[in-house]
Amino acid sequence: MRVARLYRLDDVRVEDAPVPEIGPGEALVRTRACGICTGDIMAWYIERKAPLVFGHEPAGEVVAVGEGVEALSPGDRVFVHHHAPCGECSKCRRGLYVHCPTWRSTALRPGGMAEYFAVPADNLARDTLRLPDGVDFEAASLVEPTACVVKSLRRGAVAAGETVAVIGLGVMGQLHVVLARHAGARVVAFDRVPFRLERALRLGAEAAIDVDANDPAASLSERTGGDMADVVIVGPGSIEAMELGIRLAGSGGRVVLFTTSQPDETLAVSPFRLYFDEVSLVPSYSCGPDDTREALELIAAGIVRPQDVVTHRFPLERVAEAVAQAQRPDEALKTIVVFD
Numbered sequence: 001m002r003v004a005r006l007y008r009l010d011d012v013r014v015e016d017a018p019v020p021e022i023g024p025g026e027a028l029v030r031t032r033a034c035g036i037c038t039g040d041i042m043a044w045y046i047e048r049k050a051p052l053v054f055g056h057e058p059a060g061e062v063v064a065v066g067e068g069v070e071a072l073s074p075g076d077r078v079f080v081h082h083h084a085p086c087g088e089c090s091k092c093r094r095g096l097y098v099h100c101p102t103w104r105s106t107a108l109r110p111g112g113m114a115e116y117f118a119v120p121a122d123n124l125a126r127d128t129l130r131l132p133d134g135v136d137f138e139a140a141s142l143v144e145p146t147a148c149v150v151k152s153l154r155r156g157a158v159a160a161g162e163t164v165a166v167i168g169l170g171v172m173g174q175l176h177v178v179l180a181r182h183a184g185a186r187v188v189a190f191d192r193v194p195f196r197l198e199r200a201l202r203l204g205a206e207a208a209i210d211v212d213a214n215d216p217a218a219s220l221s222e223r224t225g226g227d228m229a230d231v232v233i234v235g236p237g238s239i240e241a242m243e244l245g246i247r248l249a250g251s252g253g254r255v256v257l258f259t260t261s262q263p264d265e266t267l268a269v270s271p272f273r274l275y276f277d278e279v280s281l282v283p284s285y286s287c288g289p290d291d292t293r294e295a296l297e298l299i300a301a302g303i304v305r306p307q308d309v310v311t312h313r314f315p316l317e318r319v320a321e322a323v324a325q326a327q328r329p330d331e332a333l334k335t336i337v338v339f340d
């Protein structure tokens, strides 16, 4: 079979690899679509794992199941999460799935950007979802990113009537706009790319502010009568964006850090300000099986729509172009690789 192996962001090759073998409790899936994640194009993050068959947002069709698998059979159309928890440890019992040792150790073999991948027993048992009829493979490739946003808004405790500021309007920012609106919040969006600002308005943001042409904090203050945001979603993993996020939060506000910084960076905060304004910093890392189920429901219900966020599609043989395209913020939101 063919796989896409990433050596560096500017060196992604289509190579031959054996179709993975499956064991008891596992399944073999023929990939039909796989999204390129923001994490896949963060050079410092992905290149330290290279070379690898990247891609963790696949959807496809079950072609074989191992001994003992009864819940799924060949022909089933599925979303498969690349990480799955054990469901039994102390972290899982508290719903902290991403901190389960099993969650971190599970992975699809060899990865999502391959014509076929093997689903380990843990992933198959606890985070492989059969697709409802109306959900196609392209839409299903949005389950994982949507689930990360579901979790982020839950961590931020977004409630109807609150003001949510979204910093960074790539695909994840746009999904935050859609789902914060769906939760009944007012959304003020921030970016510097005109195409992204326009898209956020179309998806329901009441204002989209160009951070190069305006003072973001002054603009938000004006729109909220000085109250600022109840929840701030900080999309980019930059210290600058995190600092802006803290500035945009009003009293009692929650600042959701949706993306990591690099390992050695530090963020200077004023405990005095955080204390008296009771501003919380809330990291939100990835998502768990409760989030993927909710995400699939949102997609099936037409709340999250591929046509709103998928801007580019490439076949596997053009995966290098797909990776390059995904890095062009001026024109790309979600880039996906489609398989035939």
Ligand SMILES: [Zn+2]
Residues within 6 Å of the ligand: 037, 038, 039, 056, 057, 144, 145
């Ligand atoms: Zn992802």
Ligand SMILES: [Zn+2]
Residues within 6 Å of the ligand: 085, 086, 087, 088, 089, 090, 091, 092, 093, 100, 101, 102, 103
């Ligand atoms: Zn666990």
